[in-house]
Amino acid sequence: MTTTARRDGRVFGVVLPLILIAGVGAGLISLFVGAAEQSPAQVVGALLDGGRALVTGHPYPVDTLHSIVLNLRLPRLLLAALVGVCLALSGSVMQALFQNPMADPYIVGVSSGAGLGAVVAMMLVAPLAPLGLVTVPALAFAGGAAVVLLVYILSQRAGRVHTATLLLTGIAVGSLVAAATSFLLLVMEQDLRGVLFWLLGGLSGRGWTHVAMIAPHAVVGFVACLVAVRPMNLLLLGEDTAASLGLDVGQAKRWLLALSSLLAAGAVAVGGIIAFVGLVVPHIARLLVGPDHRHLVPVAAASGALLMILADVAARVLVAPSELPIGIITSALGCPFFLYLLRRQGGRGL
Amino acid sequence: MSPLMLDVRGLHAAYDGADVLQGVDLALRTGEMISLLGPNGSGKSTLLRVLAGLLPARLGKVQLLGRDLRAYAPRERARLVGLVPQYATLPFAFSVYDVVAMGRHPYVGLLGAPGAHDREAVGLALEMADIAHLRERLVTELSGGEFQRVLIARALAQEPRLLLLDEPTAHLDLNHQVDIAALMRRLNGEQGLTVLWVSHDMNLSSEYCDRLMMLKEGRVIADGSPAETVTTPQLREVYGMDFAVAPSPVSGRPQVVLSRGGDSL
Numbered sequence A: 001m002t003t004t005a006r007r008d009g010r011v012f013g014v015v016l017p018l019i020l021i022a023g024v025g026a027g028l029i030s031l032f033v034g035a036a037e038q039s040p041a042q043v044v045g046a047l048l049d050g051g052r053a054l055v056t057g058h059p060y061p062v063d064t065l066h067s068i069v070l071n072l073r074l075p076r077l078l079l080a081a082l083v084g085v086c087l088a089l090s091g092s093v094m095q096a097l098f099q100n101p102m103a104d105p106y107i108v109g110v111s112s113g114a115g116l117g118a119v120v121a122m123m124l125v126a127p128l129a130p131l132g133l134v135t136v137p138a139l140a141f142a143g144g145a146a147v148v149l150l151v152y153i154l155s156q157r158a159g160r161v162h163t164a165t166l167l168l169t170g171i172a173v174g175s176l177v178a179a180a181t182s183f184l185l186l187v188m189e190q191d192l193r194g195v196l197f198w199l200l201g202g203l204s205g206r207g208w209t210h211v212a213m214i215a216p217h218a219v220v221g222f223v224a225c226l227v228a229v230r231p232m233n234l235l236l237l238g239e240d241t242a243a244s245l246g247l248d249v250g251q252a253k254r255w256l257l258a259l260s261s262l263l264a265a266g267a268v269a270v271g272g273i274i275a276f277v278g279l280v281v282p283h284i285a286r287l288l289v290g291p292d293h294r295h296l297v298p299v300a301a302a303s304g305a306l307l308m309i310l311a312d313v314a315a316r317v318l319v320a321p322s323e324l325p326i327g328i329i330t331s332a333l334g335c336p337f338f339l340y341l342l343r344r345q346g347g348r349g350l
Numbered sequence B: 001m002s003p004l005m006l007d008v009r010g011l012h013a014a015y016d017g018a019d020v021l022q023g024v025d026l027a028l029r030t031g032e033m034i035s036l037l038g039p040n041g042s043g044k045s046t047l048l049r050v051l052a053g054l055l056p057a058r059l060g061k062v063q064l065l066g067r068d069l070r071a072y073a074p075r076e077r078a079r080l081v082g083l084v085p086q087y088a089t090l091p092f093a094f095s096v097y098d099v100v101a102m103g104r105h106p107y108v109g110l111l112g113a114p115g116a117h118d119r120e121a122v123g124l125a126l127e128m129a130d131i132a133h134l135r136e137r138l139v140t141e142l143s144g145g146e147f148q149r150v151l152i153a154r155a156l157a158q159e160p161r162l163l164l165l166d167e168p169t170a171h172l173d174l175n176h177q178v179d180i181a182a183l184m185r186r187l188n189g190e191q192g193l194t195v196l197w198v199s200h201d202m203n204l205s206s207e208y209c210d211r212l213m214m215l216k217e218g219r220v221i222a223d224g225s226p227a228e229t230v231t232t233p234q235l236r237e238v239y240g241m242d243f244a245v246a247p248s249p250v251s252g253r254p255q256v257v258l259s260r261g262g263d264s265l
Helices: A004-034 A040-055 A063-099 A110-124 A130-155 A163-187 A190-199 A208-227 A229-236 A239-244 A251-269 A276-290 A293-317 A326-345 B044-051 B074-076 B096-108 B116-128 B143-156 B174-191 B200-208 B232-239
Strands: B004-015 B020-028 B031-037 B059-064 B081-084 B164-168 B194-198 B211-216 B220-222 B244-247 B254-257
Touching: A004 A040, A004 A063, A004 A276, A004 A293, A040 A063, A040 A326, A063 A208, A063 A229, A063 A251, A063 A276, A063 A293, A110 A130, A110 A190, A110 A251, A130 A163, A130 A208, A130 A251, A130 B020, A208 A293, A229 A239, A229 A251, A229 A293, A229 B074, A229 B096, A239 A251, A239 B081, A276 A293, A276 A326, B004 B044, B004 B194, B020 B044, B020 B164, B020 B194, B020 B220, B031 B044, B031 B174, B031 B200, B044 B164, B044 B194, B074 B081, B074 B096, B081 B143, B096 B116, B096 B143, B116 B143, B143 B164, B143 B174, B164 B174, B174 B194, B174 B200, B200 B254, B211 B232, B220 B232, B232 B244
Parallel strands: B031 B194, B031 B211, B081 B164, B164 B194
Antiparallel strands: B004 B020, B004 B059, B211 B220, B244 B254
16 A cells, blocks of 8 residues: 555564464473473474374374373463463454553453352362363353443443443442452352462463363454454544444444453453453554554464463473462563553553 | 535434434535534534434434435445544554545445555545645654644545534644634635534634534524624624624634723723
């Protein structure tokens, strides 16, 4: 188009492949690193066996190596990447919806609802029991979605939802739900460490079940975000302008809220409440390729995956053989980076 | 007589129950340029929002080119009516070109790709607003006057027949106020665009528009040429204060001359 569009396009054309390559590199590191000592060659061999098994149907050898690589590390890697994709996209959509670069995926109460859902589930079944593997994510997802729906209904006035009302209602309802969660934690008889680990966000003890749960969110969500790039760009101009350009703003906001919430709830259901990724990654992506969602959506998705893979490696390595909740890593890295962005950008806009 | 661009009769419009507009009539012919004046809260911006399709009429009729405004699909309406909203900063660092290109949404839609004519229309809009040289700049780096031109160019990229502007000269330096008013006049004269301009500035309106309409408490108080509307009795009715009016030494059009507390009358 113009030179600007071409320049942005060129940056995008370089940045996206670089991030994807870095993501593959980080993925290999993630597969090589772990408590059990395997050589990279062994790991790659196990991966190839797994791939062959998938294609030909011949089962791969049943031993510790294959089981660790194919049933522990590989699903965990995919889970980290998919959670990163969901959180980054959810944040990008929320920021467009609120026309505010400070919005994050949890702004309308997804995290508090998911927290309550998860705690209720853990009171009913042990989180790592076979039933808990499904119950916790399912109730977390239901809790997150229910709170967003409640916030949306409470924010409606004469059929319209004002963004500021949505934000404040989200904060109010979120506090109430968090209070309910705290109360349950006090009366709960189970071990609180497990609950805390979940609330802080983490990927330990997850497997292919969880990958299967979040994969549809990530794939459908990514495609939906690509479809929504024009409405999101228009909304950044302001709701009146977007409406004057022929966008049905009310409908667009409802769809974007649903999209963002389903992405966030999907991520929280399998990974717990992982902070800062959804807030910071869209910022990084915007610094790299500008605010145009045609470029922002793919770059944010790829950056989210890369960041989460690296954070998960750090969570496993830093206090090995023990493990840190990944939410602690993302907060420890995300908060200073975000403050740096705030100070650096001053009034220059985003 | 040219056909009616807008035909508004007995318009009532409300936010949350209370009628802000209480029976407004407005017949605007194609090719006209009109300035809408009145005190804060008189309903100027509300009328503009109804005409732009952002707020539904509660009562009365609003016709655009002989057809009920509500009968238009949003994108169909956006091909006829361009809106320049009140000045607001854009916190996102889009390029000038990208913002103006968003004016093509009514033609391109959600999933379409912009074609040659879309690029042409954007280029033309940039030129008409005198900002072709800024096309690669980021909107976050522009001055107030430059950014206002970007908003106007974005509306022009819609290839509208009616241009609605909400206080396009507010918060601008004097030279930029005159620049923007002259630009609107040029678009009206050269492009045949029908222009409806909400303004606070009586003198600028008198100088650049041939028709002024004054609102007070949701009703039309005056509608006519500057000579008919910018008069001491009319201004007293609208603003509840006596103002001296004198012809401009340059154009002869009536200008409000500010003086201390009306003691010069």
